[in-house]
Amino acid sequence: MITYENVTKIYKGDVLALRNITLEIAKGEFVFLVGPSGSGKSTFLRLLLREEMPSEGTIVVAGRDITKLSRWKIPHLRRNIGCVFQDYKLLTNKTVYENVAFALEVIGRPSNVIHNQVPQILDLVGLATKSENFPHELSGGEQQRVSIARAFVNRPLILLADEPSGNLDPTTTVGIMRLLDRINKTGTTVVMATHDQRIVDAMRRRVVELDRGAMVRDQARGVYGVSA
Amino acid sequence: MAFRAGYFGRETLISLRRNILMTLAGILTVAVSLLLFGSILLVSDAVDRGTARWKGGVEFEIFMQVDATEQQIGEVRAALDEDPDVESVRFLDQEDAFNEFQRIFVDEPDLRESIRPEDLPSSFRVVPTDPEFTEDIVARYEGSPGVGSIETAQEQVENVLSATNQLRNWVIGLTIALLAASLFLIVNTIRLATFARRREIEVMKLVGASNWFVRVPFVAEGMVQGAVGAGIAFAGIYVVQRVLFGGDPSNRPELLRGFIATQSDAISIGILCLVIGAVVGVSGAWLGLRRYLSV
Numbered sequence: 001m002i003t004y005e006n007v008t009k010i011y012k013g014d015v016l017a018l019r020n021i022t023l024e025i026a027k028g029e030f031v032f033l034v035g036p037s038g039s040g041k042s043t044f045l046r047l048l049l050r051e052e053m054p055s056e057g058t059i060v061v062a063g064r065d066i067t068k069l070s071r072w073k074i075p076h077l078r079r080n081i082g083c084v085f086q087d088y089k090l091l092t093n094k095t096v097y098e099n100v101a102f103a104l105e106v107i108g109r110p111s112n113v114i115h116n117q118v119p120q121i122l123d124l125v126g127l128a129t130k131s132e133n134f135p136h137e138l139s140g141g142e143q144q145r146v147s148i149a150r151a152f153v154n155r156p157l158i159l160l161a162d163e164p165s166g167n168l169d170p171t172t173t174v175g176i177m178r179l180l181d182r183i184n185k186t187g188t189t190v191v192m193a194t195h196d197q198r199i200v201d202a203m204r205r206r207v208v209e210l211d212r213g214a215m216v217r218d219q220a221r222g223v224y225g226v227s228a
Numbered sequence: 229m230a231f232r233a234g235y236f237g238r239e240t241l242i243s244l245r246r247n248i249l250m251t252l253a254g255i256l257t258v259a260v261s262l263l264l265f266g267s268i269l270l271v272s273d274a275v276d277r278g279t280a281r282w283k284g285g286v287e288f289e290i291f292m293q294v295d296a297t298e299q300q301i302g303e304v305r306a307a308l309d310e311d312p313d314v315e316s317v318r319f320l321d322q323e324d325a326f327n328e329f330q331r332i333f334v335d336e337p338d339l340r341e342s343i344r345p346e347d348l349p350s351s352f353r354v355v356p357t358d359p360e361f362t363e364d365i366v367a368r369y370e371g372s373p374g375v376g377s378i379e380t381a382q383e384q385v386e387n388v389l390s391a392t393n394q395l396r397n398w399v400i401g402l403t404i405a406l407l408a409a410s411l412f413l414i415v416n417t418i419r420l421a422t423f424a425r426r427r428e429i430e431v432m433k434l435v436g437a438s439n440w441f442v443r444v445p446f447v448a449e450g451m452v453q454g455a456v457g458a459g460i461a462f463a464g465i466y467v468v469q470r471v472l473f474g475g476d477p478s479n480r481p482e483l484l485r486g487f488i489a490t491q492s493d494a495i496s497i498g499i500l501c502l503v504i505g506a507v508v509g510v511s512g513a514w515l516g517l518r519r520y521l522s523v
Contacts (some may be wrong), residue, residue, distance in 0.1 A: 049434075068297075071439075078436035091428055105235060106437035154435070 001158065001189045002048065004152040007057035007212075015222045017043040019213040021057070025101065025191065027157075030184045032200050033193040034224055035210035041193035044210070045160050049081060050074050062157055079107055082159045082188075086166035090135040094123065096146050098129040103150045108123030117153055125149045126181060140222070141172035154182055159183060163191040166197060168208050173199060197224035237446035239249025243421045250417040258309070259414055261406030262501040266465035268399035269490045269497045274473060276436060278487035279385045287381040288362055290352045290369055300374025301350060308352060313361040318353045322346060325468070336379060349376055393437055408503070410457065411512045414450050419518025421446060437507040447513045454509020455502060462498035469494035 002025040009018040014034065015133055018040045025031055033041045046052045047059055051064055060065050066077055090099050097118055104114045122128050125145040135143055144164060151159055165173040184190045194200065198206060200223060207222030208215060244251050290308075292301055301319075308317045320328070326345035333339045356362050366378050424430060432442050473489050 075436040075438045077431075078434065083434050089427070089431055089434070091431060100433065103435040106432045106441055107435060108232060108438075108441065150435070151432075163362075 001029070001062060002191070003058075004029040005025050005058045005060070007054045008035070009040075009052065010055045011207055016213050017208075018047070018054075021215050022213065023208065023218065025189060027118060027189055028184070028187050029031060030181070030190045030203070030205040031221070032203070032205055032207045033191060033210065034195070034200060034207055035216075036193075038212075039162065039210040040213045041091060042208055043157055043213075045162055045191070045193060046174050048158075048160065049083070052076055054105075067109060079154060080157045081180075082152050082154070082156040082195065083212040084144070084159065084164045086134070086163040088147040089144055090150075092135055093179060095132050095134055096138070099122075099135070099146055100150045105151055107154065109154075117133070121149045121153045124152075124182075139172070140168050141175060144172075145177055148176070148179055148183070156188065158189045158191065161190065163194055165194065165196050170198065177203065200224040232488065234247075236362060236448060237290075238446050240448040240452060243425070243445060243449050244425055244473075246257050246414025247420050250413065250420060254410055254453040254509075255457040255460070257309050257406055257410035258454055259404050259460035260503050261410060262458050262461035262505055263464040263468075264399055264406070265459055265504075266494075266497045266501050267279050267468050268403075269500075270465060270472070272396045272495060273493045274487040274489040277386065277489070279389055286319055288354055288356075288366065288378060290354060290378050291349045291376040292351060292374050293376040294347065294349050295351070296374030296376075301370075302374060302454055304369065307372075308354060311365065311368075313357055315357045315363055317355075317356040319350070320348045320353065322348050325350060401522060402439050410454075411515075412507050414453055414509055414512025416517040418446050418450055418513045419451065422517065443513075443517055445482040446517055447510055450509040450511075450516070451506050452508070452509065454505040454512070455506075458505025460500045461501045461505070462503075465498050465501065466491075466494050468503040 004021075004023040005022045007227050008016075009016055021044070033044060035041055043052065047054055048061065048066075050069060054067060057067075058078070058128065061077065062080060064077075069077060073180045089147060091102065094102060100118045100121060101114050104117060119128065119131070122131050125148055127145055127149065129141060130142065138146070144167075148164075159180070161194075164180070165176055168176065173196065178189055180192065204221045204223070207217065207219050207224070209219075211219035288306065292304070305317070307320060308314050325338045325348040326343070329343060329348060330340055354365065356365055359443060361378055369375055370378055429442060469489055469491060473487075
């Protein structure tokens, strides 16, 4: 599903963000991306979305080399990749329903599909009763669920999560992780960057550790720290 | 597709309302510049038409010398009658000239009384078959025995034309400056609009909205500004046409009667303005989008 081959990313001013990363993630895998701030986790995700181009190497997503993708095809790549962030990125002037519907609306899905899919996905994330609420009326965990619903409503092949639990308390985090696990079980590949040791240790999934841009560990059913 | 049209319409309206002052500034400068532009086109249409009538319809006049003999007059008349370039000739003898003189200077009895018919030259009023032949004909008769002077309307017509051309060029220059100002205003409005909606744009890009989908509401916003401004200018041009040229032409001074721009002139100029307005609006939006919306 995702293949990184000798990928190096150097930002302007000789800032080395990723160094010679080679990695393969199969369809339906759940991968934790761990490492301290500045280790290259975010760059890893940004490359996957073609927000940045690698300085060297190739990245293949769903059989297509995305470093050779022409600009106008980038939106189509992104339709196959759902994204969840630490700060949710919800639109404050739209209701829960509208926030999720927006994701379908702007990729030109017909309204009957939207009317059909949005309630389904809200049901899946457990927010069916809050569809007319605005984001500020929800708890952090609920807002993150909306964000997950928006990322998943188009049934992408891949779900990227960048510190999804960064603003959440442990109990709420457990709920979010269950949800991501459930989404993973539908066959969606999940890549999650996190600092949260407890989650990683509890889930026992594949762990890829980055340190100063280099991949220092790739372990199936791993934990957060090597020594742990 | 209907749903998307609804989406674009809604987003465009929201955005127009959000920056209402900037939007109005853009609309007004487009309106003012195109109104100026349209009015001057209207006026120069009228001048073209008015002077064309002069050039084509008005005779020039060959004045005989006051002491020209009957024979000399007869020769010129015969030559004019045979001339293929001459459409028609009217001879005014000294008595006719005297009568016209009396009519023109009716308010100046002193002048009237000091002149007798034999002091005035007889003349031929000549209508050429084509105004372009005027110069040739004049050259042919200038210096013929008994011919005094020949007066054509050419020079006056040229003066009027060059004055209006100059005015038109100035106004078009001013229009371009104002259109540039409105372009910048629209660019700025669109920048503000993209800034106000940067979070939405971010989400749109994230979920894979195509570039054109992100852009359409902004381009529509620019186009609406340009087109509404042009629409106001259109209405203004229509009013200018009515005010300047709408009345009964027979109420106007004889000289100006030929200076007419019609309603259909106003409409075609208005349509031109609408096109220009829309183009300015769309280009403004496009320039405004360039910075923020690269993927």
